[in-house]
Amino acid sequence: MLVWSKPWRIATWAVAVPLFLIIYGLPIGVIVLASFSGQWNDILPSNMTLVHYSKAFRSDSFDALKASLLTGVIASGAALVCGTWAALALRNFKTMPKRVLDLLFFIPSAVPSVSVGLALLVAFSQPPFLLNGTTWIVLIAHFVLISAFTYGNVTAGLARIPVDCEQVAESLGARPFYRLRRVTLPLLLPYLVAAFSLSFALSMGELGATVMIYPPGWVTLPVRIFALSDRGAIFDAATMATILGVGTLIVLAILSKVSNRAAVR
Amino acid sequence: DEGVVTLYSADGLHDGDPSWYGDQFAAFTEKTGIKIQFVEAGSSGVVDRLAKEKSNTQADVLVTLPPFMQKAAADGLLAAYTPDGADKIDARDKDADGRYYAMVNNYPNFIYNTEVLKEAPATYEDLLDPKFKQKLQYSTPGQAGDGTAMMLQAFHAFGSKEKGLDFLKKLQANNLGPSASTGKLTALVNKGELYVANGDMQMNTAQSTDNPNIKIFFPAGPDGKKTAFALPYYIALVNGGPNTENGKKLVDFLLSADAQKDISSVAKGFPVRTDVKPDDDNFKNLNAMLEGVEIWSPDWAKVLDSLKDDVAAYNQAISGN
Amino acid sequence: MERTPHIAKPFVASAAPAASDGSRIGFENVSVTYGALTVLHSFTLTVNPGEIVALIGPSGSGKTTALRAVAGFVRPSGGRILIGDRDVTHLAPYDRKIGMVVQNYALFPHMRVEENVAFGLRAHGAAEDVIKKRVPECLAMVGMSTYAKRYPRELSGGQQQRVAIARALAPKPQVLLLDEPLSALDAQIRRSMLDELAKLHRDLPNLTVLYVTHDQSEALTLANHIGIMRDGKLKAFGGSQSLFRHPPNRFAAEFLGRANLLPVTDVQPLDEQMAKVRFGDVTLSARNHHGLARGSDCLVCVRPHDFRFSRASEPNSISGTVLSVQWQGDVHNITFDAGGETVRMTSAPMANPPRIGEIIAVHFDAAEVTLVPEDASHG
Amino acid sequence: MERTPHIAKPFVASAAPAASDGSRIGFENVSVTYGALTVLHSFTLTVNPGEIVALIGPSGSGKTTALRAVAGFVRPSGGRILIGDRDVTHLAPYDRKIGMVVQNYALFPHMRVEENVAFGLRAHGAAEDVIKKRVPECLAMVGMSTYAKRYPRELSGGQQQRVAIARALAPKPQVLLLDEPLSALDAQIRRSMLDELAKLHRDLPNLTVLYVTHDQSEALTLANHIGIMRDGKLKAFGGSQSLFRHPPNRFAAEFLGRANLLPVTDVQPLDEQMAKVRFGDVTLSARNHHGLARGSDCLVCVRPHDFRFSRASEPNSISGTVLSVQWQGDVHNITFDAGGETVRMTSAPMANPPRIGEIIAVHFDAAEVTLVPEDASHG
Amino acid sequence: MAEAAIAAAPAPRLRVDSLWIAPPLLILAVLFFYPLGLIVRASFGEDAPSLATFEQVLMSSRFLDGLYHTIVIAVSATAGCLVLGFILSLIIAFVPFPGAKMAGRLIDTVIALPTFLVTLAFTFIYGSAGLLNETLMHVFSLDLPPIDFLYSQWGVILAEMTVYTPFIMRPLLATFSTIDQAQIEVASSLGARPLRIVRQIILPASLPALVAGGSLCLLLTVNEFGIVLFIGAKDVITLPLLIYSKAIQEFDYTTACVIAVVNVVLSLGLYSLYRLAIAHFGGRRAGLV
Numbered sequence A: 001m002l003v004w005s006k007p008w009r010i011a012t013w014a015v016a017v018p019l020f021l022i023i024y025g026l027p028i029g030v031i032v033l034a035s036f037s038g039q040w041n042d043i044l045p046s047n048m049t050l051v052h053y054s055k056a057f058r059s060d061s062f063d064a065l066k067a068s069l070l071t072g073v074i075a076s077g078a079a080l081v082c083g084t085w086a087a088l089a090l091r092n093f094k095t096m097p098k099r100v101l102d103l104l105f106f107i108p109s110a111v112p113s114v115s116v117g118l119a120l121l122v123a124f125s126q127p128p129f130l131l132n133g134t135t136w137i138v139l140i141a142h143f144v145l146i147s148a149f150t151y152g153n154v155t156a157g158l159a160r161i162p163v164d165c166e167q168v169a170e171s172l173g174a175r176p177f178y179r180l181r182r183v184t185l186p187l188l189l190p191y192l193v194a195a196f197s198l199s200f201a202l203s204m205g206e207l208g209a210t211v212m213i214y215p216p217g218w219v220t221l222p223v224r225i226f227a228l229s230d231r232g233a234i235f236d237a238a239t240m241a242t243i244l245g246v247g248t249l250i251v252l253a254i255l256s257k258v259s260n261r262a263a264v265r
Numbered sequence B: 001d002e003g004v005v006t007l008y009s010a011d012g013l014h015d016g017d018p019s020w021y022g023d024q025f026a027a028f029t030e031k032t033g034i035k036i037q038f039v040e041a042g043s044s045g046v047v048d049r050l051a052k053e054k055s056n057t058q059a060d061v062l063v064t065l066p067p068f069m070q071k072a073a074a075d076g077l078l079a080a081y082t083p084d085g086a087d088k089i090d091a092r093d094k095d096a097d098g099r100y101y102a103m104v105n106n107y108p109n110f111i112y113n114t115e116v117l118k119e120a121p122a123t124y125e126d127l128l129d130p131k132f133k134q135k136l137q138y139s140t141p142g143q144a145g146d147g148t149a150m151m152l153q154a155f156h157a158f159g160s161k162e163k164g165l166d167f168l169k170k171l172q173a174n175n176l177g178p179s180a181s182t183g184k185l186t187a188l189v190n191k192g193e194l195y196v197a198n199g200d201m202q203m204n205t206a207q208s209t210d211n212p213n214i215k216i217f218f219p220a221g222p223d224g225k226k227t228a229f230a231l232p233y234y235i236a237l238v239n240g241g242p243n244t245e246n247g248k249k250l251v252d253f254l255l256s257a258d259a260q261k262d263i264s265s266v267a268k269g270f271p272v273r274t275d276v277k278p279d280d281d282n283f284k285n286l287n288a289m290l291e292g293v294e295i296w297s298p299d300w301a302k303v304l305d306s307l308k309d310d311v312a313a314y315n316q317a318i319s320g321n
Numbered sequence C, D: 001m002e003r004t005p006h007i008a009k010p011f012v013a014s015a016a017p018a019a020s021d022g023s024r025i026g027f028e029n030v031s032v033t034y035g036a037l038t039v040l041h042s043f044t045l046t047v048n049p050g051e052i053v054a055l056i057g058p059s060g061s062g063k064t065t066a067l068r069a070v071a072g073f074v075r076p077s078g079g080r081i082l083i084g085d086r087d088v089t090h091l092a093p094y095d096r097k098i099g100m101v102v103q104n105y106a107l108f109p110h111m112r113v114e115e116n117v118a119f120g121l122r123a124h125g126a127a128e129d130v131i132k133k134r135v136p137e138c139l140a141m142v143g144m145s146t147y148a149k150r151y152p153r154e155l156s157g158g159q160q161q162r163v164a165i166a167r168a169l170a171p172k173p174q175v176l177l178l179d180e181p182l183s184a185l186d187a188q189i190r191r192s193m194l195d196e197l198a199k200l201h202r203d204l205p206n207l208t209v210l211y212v213t214h215d216q217s218e219a220l221t222l223a224n225h226i227g228i229m230r231d232g233k234l235k236a237f238g239g240s241q242s243l244f245r246h247p248p249n250r251f252a253a254e255f256l257g258r259a260n261l262l263p264v265t266d267v268q269p270l271d272e273q274m275a276k277v278r279f280g281d282v283t284l285s286a287r288n289h290h291g292l293a294r295g296s297d298c299l300v301c302v303r304p305h306d307f308r309f310s311r312a313s314e315p316n317s318i319s320g321t322v323l324s325v326q327w328q329g330d331v332h333n334i335t336f337d338a339g340g341e342t343v344r345m346t347s348a349p350m351a352n353p354p355r356i357g358e359i360i361a362v363h364f365d366a367a368e369v370t371l372v373p374e375d376a377s378h379g
Numbered sequence E: 001m002a003e004a005a006i007a008a009a010p011a012p013r014l015r016v017d018s019l020w021i022a023p024p025l026l027i028l029a030v031l032f033f034y035p036l037g038l039i040v041r042a043s044f045g046e047d048a049p050s051l052a053t054f055e056q057v058l059m060s061s062r063f064l065d066g067l068y069h070t071i072v073i074a075v076s077a078t079a080g081c082l083v084l085g086f087i088l089s090l091i092i093a094f095v096p097f098p099g100a101k102m103a104g105r106l107i108d109t110v111i112a113l114p115t116f117l118v119t120l121a122f123t124f125i126y127g128s129a130g131l132l133n134e135t136l137m138h139v140f141s142l143d144l145p146p147i148d149f150l151y152s153q154w155g156v157i158l159a160e161m162t163v164y165t166p167f168i169m170r171p172l173l174a175t176f177s178t179i180d181q182a183q184i185e186v187a188s189s190l191g192a193r194p195l196r197i198v199r200q201i202i203l204p205a206s207l208p209a210l211v212a213g214g215s216l217c218l219l220l221t222v223n224e225f226g227i228v229l230f231i232g233a234k235d236v237i238t239l240p241l242l243i244y245s246k247a248i249q250e251f252d253y254t255t256a257c258v259i260a261v262v263n264v265v266l267s268l269g270l271y272s273l274y275r276l277a278i279a280h281f282g283g284r285r286a287g288l289v
């Protein structure tokens, strides 16, 4: 409770809701609307139709959705483990080494996705690591692109969890791993969920690197959507995007259930 | 991996439902039992990827547009191969060394919105009219294949690179902004967001069912002549691919008369085999559009050589405003 | 060994069979610094196995820090800490086998009350049926059985504190560190918790307790020995009774039991035990517990409750002008001015307490008061 | 108006010129629920301007909740809250012009001590030079001057609590809500803080204080009135002395001052004031403050300190077997069994306290003890 | 003896604990720093290492133009994200309205939409024949579209703000859920109004999250490629776009690598500046930076 009086609360909403609608409601709405459109040459579309959906369901878009979801979950999961691990391990460091290592873990997000794609393609098309043409390279690319997010979020969370709780846990006989599992990680959970959600969503939408390296048979939704929109089939692209959005939303909703249970208020 | 073949292809032929690729892949697998693995990207992207993967080549067959196919050939990414029926393809449609062959023919063009404009702009000069301010867009040379083609066309129509660049510089006043994609412009023209954009015949024709407000046109140069050049999808066998034998079968199949006869009706492009003469409406329609248009042939080797400088010169020219 | 039903055998298996002194706590010259600030100076103290030692001292004197050093939450910058015969100075907290209640409770916010209490048991790998039995036992001990399913944020301050106590007791540690564990509780629960602690101590004779409190009656009730801290140093240490009766120095006398310290002169020992001194122009007698030398100056330590109203002619009698009278339920607090010294006395509640400005005479029993050396430690 | 140097004029300008009753606190049938749980039931209480009222009660009885309702942190589900004549039930906390110390201090962790104390002044838009003057004043008041530059995490528990008090006092609120503000302090500082509060109250006669404590002597020392809570209800309310002397019911008697409640029968009023009753086969006399009817059964409330050792033949005398003897510094606590009732008594420290099992006789002054009606409220 | 033990003992403990950093570091080294190393090597030319390409690139006006736009867009978009994200999260967490949770989740979903789709949606909304302009032209009978910012730097910035605000909001919301409610209550009882509470209590508490979110946002916006490419704002070129066209369109891998290296340096430079700024504004006090 921050705004105590009803009129002010309503005033706040009166500003917030339109802001939200303009910035987020409109773009999402337009894409969803486009997915049902036959033509859109006026203010509003005409010839509302479901034909794009029936087309989408007939084609291999489900393989693409599956590829996207799997890539997202696996890459975000790996990034979560790696980022959390790194953030926790970095607690043992102080001052200069800490800053340097901190920077190292942020560097992956300092490289444009195009460069990441190129670099991976070059690096993993030559010995000793021959991974091009396999699903691995896509997973690696997504992992690299999102690893800094999990790391950053977990680090932010670690700065805020109370030391007391961890110390008391230790005094109760909790060894580091047990303490980590039962106290540190649960206290971090809101941040872990935030990190996973972000990186998952980011991975679901990744195109720049994926399009450069994806192997045959592992076409992610954005790659398909890109192919469609690049050739002007925007309504079909919007349809696929809606499917992508709904898929992501479902996963995020499940995650936020987890996070609600963890929220400490 | 006996029963597979990998194809890297520039986008365009897998569009629509049904699509020409879709049909042909199914037919090929049915005939040979070989499954096709397909990777689609921009016309330069596929070549770039092939180059980067050189030490662990994944592709068996490459399909892309000029000048990028020529680039692949020059970089030694392609293997010479004489497919069945190679003799039925015109000399100007194939590499002298037999490294690549045209598969689907196509021509760059312009489109306009028929709702807003009563008739197509007649000349390139007409495009400089202030009424097109912010209402005209073309895909950017150096970023999109069709954009590069449009630059080459301007060079040709105005007689020299200098004059062509001069025109593009003036055109920049009306240009909405750069675009990496040519295909998305069609939708914008259809919607009326743009009045004029560039494109190519195969793609625009394929798009016209979903975009009823667009129409193809060829503006005339200062000499009053309408000109265009062929921008075919080339097919080639990749050097050192994992399944070269299957690759050969696929090249043979896609250049076979059976496959070629569907090109105009399904892919909305022109077949390259001299012995294939389709009689569908679209083929007639395509030919009708080309009537009065003089077809010229760029020297792709030269184009390739100077491409980097030309793009730089173009960027220099348009940033002048 | 006799046990009450809810005190089962400690399940925490010590690696080495618990020697009888396995639970001694020893500080050897322990110093602790925070940055440039030293908050514990060469602190030395031993808590014998099975003993309860209370640490008292003003706010900020380093009591919590001393406890945290035993728990392993701070690393001493010098000295050693022993638990039993082990030097634990560099041992991680989880290897020290202690139970601790910290000043702000630090309950785990994401766990229900019962999960909080079960935490230590689980961490020690107790079997599920042991936990099922032990957790309700501990909750019952602190009167929180009905709150087992609540989250800490849904409890009142005192309820949280009780959960913290239950959590520390659950794994039956050999060493218990309590940092003001009853500070948020009312007198009634506090008493019943003290009873529980005393009972626990009877049932587990090897349980060693180091207990920080700011409530002296708590310390006196529960502890065998009391340590008085000030500015990170141990100023006094001794058996509860003797420390109260014969404080070794001014600070200890004032801090524990708020003694009156009357400056007296010319000590004249009478025998082994007693001495005569001069206070202004009256002669007083008192215990010379610290063996002060003839003729020296010192302080006589008189507890507020040692005074009785008297006729001025009685021995050991002083008189003064009443400065304030305050009723406090079970006592009256009176201050009066005797020869320039402000003296505090308490008496049982009176129907007619003296009025401010009235002159009163009070006396005390010579055997109850002690001479304390004058020291420089108190400004 | 006379002021001590460090109490400057309150700068908080009330919108309306402060009426003399501008600082009354009123609860009118206030109910508070957390989810399905009602923790305050139709709570009604008035704190008159300039008064100090202490709220006491067992842990979890709703004391904090009542304070939070006045502060505006929880919205009552029913009833009204008044400050002065304003109905503040729906007012935001920042419009209520209160000062509050919460149970866990809630210092702002990212601000230095001095910034914490200055917070309220800044929020009220005080001028920078006023702040410069007032903050050191307040820090001095709680003895924290040397810690002005520290962060809260670098302070001990008691130090944090003192900062919280300084922070609440700094803006000189008219209404002060204190939730166990001295719980982490030792007796000495606690006394000096109580003195400061009393002084503050003398200097700001309109300051109204609602004070939650679990320390009854604190309540009795400081408060004009005391409210005793239980299970979210006000069980007793009255002037401190009268509530202690004549508790209206069993719960109040037991909770405040831990009275012995001996079940007696056959009340025989002697006059307006006194009555005779039977306890087993002895006759006792006591004050009949509540005017109990002839022949009824009731309880006689005897404080532990009301007992004196006596010969068995004295009036108002009972005898019993000693169950326990506990020395607590300034008192001896003794429990004995009298006709099946466990009775507690305290006496001044004795050289030879009775031994367990010994039979003792004690008596009390009839004017000091009160008859209390038997009620069903206590299981 | 005792002193020796004290001096010696902590050291090995620290070293053992430090080893925990090895696995993630190793993973990152193989999967990221090795490829990155190849790029750096390639930037020095294919045969004899030289700085020629660097010189050439750094002097070119196109590069400088790109550099300028990259910085302007990244800094403005990040600032916008920080402000918008902070406001929206504050409202969702502290002044929740019915459906606020859902709104929060919907915002997350925006990240999942490929960036070019957001730009497409923008065209439909803010384009000259888009929802907004058509409506305005209709209502006010205008001849020319009144809203015309989409194909400029501002369009790019707005699009990036839309896409990246969730990166601020997520960690912020997580932090808000752990703020001690009692602090807010006490502050308000001391007379602090919501704005002051936000400024003095909530903002400092959310600094770690703002640091994390803002850093990521900054790095993402410096490296954003899709949005710039697909909006096609006139005269707006950024470094990632340059890399793309050099590498893919012009087959000039060396130049692309050079720009990539510069881009990394730029990203890290901006990142460090941002961190310094945060530290200056109080992060160090809270023991964060």
Ligand SMILES: Nc1ncnc2c1ncn2[C@@H]1O[C@H](COP(=O)(O)OP(=O)(O)OP(=O)(O)O)[C@@H](O)[C@H]1O
Pocket: C034, C037, C039, C057, C058, C059, C060, C061, C062, C063, C064, C065, C066, C103, C214, D153, D154, D155, D156, D157, D158, D159, D184
């Ligand atoms: N993290 C820290 N950094 C700097 N100084 C600290 C820190 N923690 C405690 N101190 C200081 O150390 C001294 C001792 O603190 P400690 O907590 O041990 O006191 P305490 O005796 O427990 O007091 P209290 O009864 O008030 O809890 C105090 O003066 C305190 O200000």
Ligand SMILES: Nc1ncnc2c1ncn2[C@@H]1O[C@H](COP(=O)(O)OP(=O)(O)OP(=O)(O)O)[C@@H](O)[C@H]1O
Pocket: C153, C154, C155, C156, C157, C158, C159, C184, D034, D037, D039, D057, D058, D059, D060, D061, D062, D063, D064, D065, D066, D103, D214
């Ligand atoms: N957020 C909450 N949700 C549910 N129950 C609560 C919540 N906060 C307090 N309670 C319950 O309300 C009752 C009253 O709590 P309150 O904090 O007012 O007690 P208190 O009298 O202050 O106790 P203490 O002396 O222990 O601080 C307690 O039983 C507590 O468990």
Ligand SMILES: [Mg+2]
Pocket: C063, C064, C065, C103, C179, D156, D157, D158
């Ligand atoms: Mg302490």
Ligand SMILES: [Mg+2]
Pocket: C156, C157, C158, D063, D064, D065, D103, D179
């Ligand atoms: Mg409370």
